[in-house]
Amino acid sequence: MTRLLDAQGLEIAGRLAATDLAIIGPQLVCLVGPNGSGKTSLLHALAGIGSASGTVRIGGADARTASPSVRHRLFSYLPANRELLWPLTVRDVARLGLAALENEIDAALETFELTGWADRRVDRLSTGERSRVLLARAFAARSALLLLDEPIANLDPLWQLRLMDILRRSVSAGGQGAIVALHDLDLAARHADRLIIMKNGRIAADGDPAEVIAGPCIPAVFGIQRTREGWRPA
């Protein structure tokens, strides 16, 4: 059976040690780890950004050699940096590189409650609102795999929960795979099908979220432990 993602030998000198990662079918994978642990580097290596070595196959297709017109069907990448460099409208940002997908763009703008703002300039939006525009673009591509770097950063609590629900739905109903870097361990544990913990550019733990959270890895990696009152320094 063709795997949704089959990545082998991903490596970025000084940032990511040789890493293999596979996703069999539609799955919401959350990626957690301390600052500088390699979450963004792993997403970069998967998205072909910078000088990463290794192979990445998505739905059997080689993502490294695919042309720009094919790549958006394989994966969508949301960077942690939400800066938009030119004052385009919300709809025009969502359409960048996806001009043929008008219906999907309309649906994504609707999902992120941006339809009424479609003609607003993005430089007049808040950072959180800009995040929703970029998320709408990432979802509009209907890619096989979503690679989202801290998508809930800058979102208000309601939209953090909504985004996790939207992700849950597109994995369960839409058959997409998603690898999502997060800092919120509880949110990750509650919504993920699978939890990966990164440390020093390596995967330190990978498995069922409840088991990983309860295991010895969290105190060892983060220096925190779960108590009745919540997470406390170990």
Added chain:
Amino acid sequence: MTARMTLLLATLAGVLFLLSLLTPWSSIAALMAEDRGLAIAVLQELRLPRALLALIYGAMLGAAGAAIQALFANPLASPDLTGTTSGAALGAVVTAYLIGLASPLALSIGAILGALAALLLLLVLAGSRAETATLLLSGLAISALAGALTTLALALAPSPFAFYDAYDWLMGSLVDRSLAQAAFAGAPALVAMLLLLRLRAPLDLLTLGEDVAESLGHDLRRLRVEIVALTAIGVGACVAICGAIGFVGLVAPIFARRLSRGHPGQAILPAALLGGTLLLAADLVTRAAPLGRVLPIGVVTALLGAPFFLWLVAHMRWSLGR
């Protein structure tokens, strides 16, 4: 930009091109009455190269300005403010007065190498995502250095008339160029513009940041090299024939982005059309000015462009609330 808007801009450029050929009409009409052959020769040998150079040089400055602004993600980047045109002028002066090669081909190669050196120096000094202050300071430093070296090259030139010879050209001039010279500037500029137009899509995607553009399979290093090389070739070839002309490469892309709904890559075509239109209009102003003599076109674009630049800086400052 819609097809209708493109057609409108192209028509405007076309009308100004015809006006440029026929202005002043009285002298052509008088010649037509006396000696038809001479009138046609004046049109072909004097006015056609001048109008062609205005159209193509202006279009090249507009297209290069739009591409450089998109690449540096900065609306104040332009061939003149980045020191590209000054570098090209230095290259041409060194070739002509120190090396002693004055053929259009040698001048073009000298100017292209000068422009290339200036752009590469800018990339080293300011980086590819330059803050406005860093970009402008680097451009200013490169322009000042190139200007000083140009003066030095003219001072050291074996010919005692070097300054006098070069004055008109240094101020930017389209007058008394032959069709062959127009071809030397126009052919590389036309090719460079067409190749720059191919880069619209990746330049638009850069709006989302370098990482997203790269994740979609665009080779950013290659994109940078292509834009720097094409700008140097196109602008360098024009500077070699007509000298350095300022502000068109700054102003045209800024208005062009209003027509491309802010898209920096799609602004290249309207910026080229607007640039050509602006330089044709400026050239008509040089002839219409009631001063009894023809003004250098570079002076006219600077007189019109500098206040716009000042307004732009003030506007940016106000909009940033500082």
